[in-house]
Amino acid sequence: MILDPLKFHQVTIEDTFWKPRQAVNRAVTIPIQYEHCKTTGRIDGIDPDHKPGDPGAHHIFWDSDVAKWIETASYSLQTEPDPQLEALLDEVIAKFAKLQRPDGYVNSWYTNVEPEKRWSNLRDCHELYCAGHLMEAAVAHFYATGKQSLLQIMCRYADYIDTVFGPEEGKRRGYPGHEEIELALVKLYDCTGNERYAKLARFFIDERGQQPHYFDLEARERGEDPSAFPFGGHDYNQSHVPVRQQTRVVGHAVRAMYLYCGMADIAKKTGDAELIQACEALWQNVCQKQMYVTGGIGPSRSNEGFTFDYDMPEETAYCETCAAIGLVFWNHRLLQLTGERRFADVMERALYNGALSGVSLSGDRFFYVNPLASLGDHHRQPWFGCACCPGNISRLIASVGEYAYSSAESNIWVHLYVQGSARFDKDTLGATLRQVTNYPWDGAIRLTLEMEKSQRFSVHLRIPSWCRQYTVAVNGLPLNDDGSVSQGYLVLERQWQHGDLIELSLDMPVERVSAHPQIRMANGKVALQRGPLVYCLEEVDNPVTPLSRIRLPRRSELRANHEPDLLGGVTTITGEAELITEDGWESALYSVNPQNTDRIQIKAVPYSVWDNRAAGHMLVWLRE
């Protein structure tokens, strides 16, 4: 069953969880991100009259930061008109228009700094990556404003790229070192209907990892030894073998996710069984062997990526914000490709935990790295030299509605529960679905259908895998679970009337989550979870460091309490635990006497909002 996601502009969000995030994103994050781009020279650097030595240093992938800002601002404009922001967008887009070369090329570094080196180092220099982000920005800007200014620039650029790369005689058989353009070309195709873009995306995907290896060839052309690649083998950028032969996730996590998104996109468009099979194998490896309970992925700092199965260090977990976001992107695509809940489950896990943790509640501080434990030395930063994460989390928040709903053959899918509404277009259904819920704090969800005429179709409601029990009623009449759950979705098919009310109630107790026995860092430990939210202990609530001194007995009762004044309103978890005391230790390091314990009360908060108060220790996995 192939689904089509609703676009961000078809969904409104009116809840207490995401709406405040979007408001802060609009009021704080978008302005400061522009400001950072401006003060660092990222904006001025677009101007082709701007030369090295002028104020503001250039950077090979600064275009992508500006692109993400355009994309975010566009999403935001759509939900909240802002003439000033729209004018600013026009101004920045005009710079890209000026930057565009007569042949269609658009890249500030290779126009202003190293014009002679265009296309000479696809492996390291993010040239096609920047193109991809600008394409995504162009599509978002078009949908949000109806303006074609950036879209036309990027179509021209894509047309030009298509003349440079491809399997045909005389074209380069290259592909990006940092994947991104593949998924972006599919977006451009979806938006314009131009098959050329989908075909080019497919070329980039199919060519990846073929022999002779393009990155080796181009390294030799540069006069470099291909084996001197500082990141080791071609697995770093997933070009070690052709993508259809890949079964294990390797290398840089963000690159891997973006590649897999492109593979899923092409698989959806073409039904290509080999690509679907490769996605499935890779999904099983990532999501069943290499994913943190927060949805974070990529444990290692040295390659910003993957190591080996079940390797999940806590304090040193890298878990780049962009990687969790990439996991959201990819699972969203696989969900459309299959309609299977497991993809929505992973999408929700990453979205509500390891991705959202990337930005502070204040909207002006960001995590690049999202460890599962901290000794108090890890804090969000205003910006980064390599600033991929801030723009990525802000575009995700601005467009989060896009992840909640799908349609297929006039049927409705609800993946995420978010108060607000979804508008299903006239050419399919012509209906609006309204959600009233306090999710994720509460599992009660009321869905109302609004439509001009009665219609027969099915509503598919996701029963999250974390939910052990639920009830459902239509127009006040409880439905027994009559086996109408398909692929993890409760299927309600009937002749729906305007005003019909579906009441879904998902049990949402505090759960102790245990990990696969092979995850050695979690042996004998539990993580607390309630609904989709993974919790952690923070020192500010539990002033006993290291927090690993705390043991949570299995019999200990855990209570959920909503605290409206805490962290913008969160449900906390409290309970009794044991603390290893320091009594009698004094100067000894080791002792034949057992450790003594005291009873203490602990309080856990959602992982996504940690480090929004006093800096301090943090811990997800608790000894049981």
Add this chain to the structure above:
Amino acid sequence: MILDPLKFHQVTIEDTFWKPRQAVNRAVTIPIQYEHCKTTGRIDGIDPDHKPGDPGAHHIFWDSDVAKWIETASYSLQTEPDPQLEALLDEVIAKFAKLQRPDGYVNSWYTNVEPEKRWSNLRDCHELYCAGHLMEAAVAHFYATGKQSLLQIMCRYADYIDTVFGPEEGKRRGYPGHEEIELALVKLYDCTGNERYAKLARFFIDERGQQPHYFDLEARERGEDPSAFPFGGHDYNQSHVPVRQQTRVVGHAVRAMYLYCGMADIAKKTGDAELIQACEALWQNVCQKQMYVTGGIGPSRSNEGFTFDYDMPEETAYCETCAAIGLVFWNHRLLQLTGERRFADVMERALYNGALSGVSLSGDRFFYVNPLASLGDHHRQPWFGCACCPGNISRLIASVGEYAYSSAESNIWVHLYVQGSARFDKDTLGATLRQVTNYPWDGAIRLTLEMEKSQRFSVHLRIPSWCRQYTVAVNGLPLNDDGSVSQGYLVLERQWQHGDLIELSLDMPVERVSAHPQIRMANGKVALQRGPLVYCLEEVDNPVTPLSRIRLPRRSELRANHEPDLLGGVTTITGEAELITEDGWESALYSVNPQNTDRIQIKAVPYSVWDNRAAGHMLVWLRE
């Protein structure tokens, strides 16, 4: 109370623990280490006619590898004459005689490769470090053989160094980037009585970390930016502040230990209260906050050294073999300075565990790094490009008798229990103490005094801090514990007769050792220890990986069994434990169901002998 250690040549070892190690050291390690030195060019490179480009590459501190081989071979010669080895020593020493420049200088790199750069980079280039190791070798060679060939070379070199470095006008106020020469100069002083060497050692110690900073000055002289030091600040080599102001151990662990040895040596010679105080503060920091239960130190690979208090990662523990050996050296010196058991306890812990693990039972494989847990990817290697550890562990084994006894004012101290004998010289006591014991496998120790005439003196027997109960009898008469334990030593003072027998019995049950609550990696865990030996689980005995799936309940009975055919004869520990099973997990990574457990039998072996059978997982700290 200042003690004087017996020298290696005054002690014989006749036990089943160390004697086989010494035999393998002699039969295997010494020959292969010479062979490695030979085949890599380390031996030929000493010849001043040997030039770059000749077979065998040079290395800035290869002289130290050859020096350690000379030192080890000398110790070995003393216990087991070997004319062939003695002749080989003469041959190698003759090369150093040829290498020595007319001014007395001895260094193969700065003679054969970069003669123009002599003394230009003390910070990085190990020039004085090599000198120190050659001095130690010269002293050992002299004591073992009575020959002055190398001793004279090194005295001439030391005399020359003393003309180059010092506080006097016209001399350089430099000191080594890698400490070693300080302790070596004191050995040279002890051996020759030449005060000049002790004075120079003291200069190197006192000058360290003074302003203006010598390493900054010499970097600028080389035309380098001092702040471009690849290892960061001056704390890397303990020159961040003058040594008397140092209270926390920092930087490279081996350098730190060697420096502190020199400080203790000078403190012992001069009674310098500031140096003693600095040693005490540093000891408290190292041994009460930064030492693994194995006596390993220096958790971090990046600086081969220290991080922060209580930081003891297990799998990634660096714990260089040389650092544990340095800890033995330093604590041996502090023990002589004070007579306090705590220093002997640390010395014993490091010696029997984290240092001895550095060499295989076969004598031809070495650990550079000694982690406290392994996933099966850590194995001893035949040799290393930077080969400091093999020679260091082999010289320690060859001279281990030196660490067992001391005398002071005609009194006897027994620090380590090792079957064999100790000869106390006529000028002090004129007695031989014989030990019969199966230590460390058994706590029963019989000590017999042999002497020509009856004398009144005290015998001080260490009651190790791991021992909770003991009994003692003299000539069959049990002594009640009458408060005669002083500084951790049982003091038996009387008119001793020839043939007097002391029977000491140290209770040696299996102990569960717990760690200070601030060691977060060990919260809720125990290490198994019996006598001085720390134990670990190996996959070969416990084929259930990861081993962290095992939990050792507190109530579980643990049994010690001597297995004469295992690993050269070791006492193992067995007991019942719980194993987290993989039942029901299949593809899930996380579950709301608790982990299931099975009962299993576990077997632990001494940490020092792990990785002598099938390669596999290893774990020291067990969940309780």
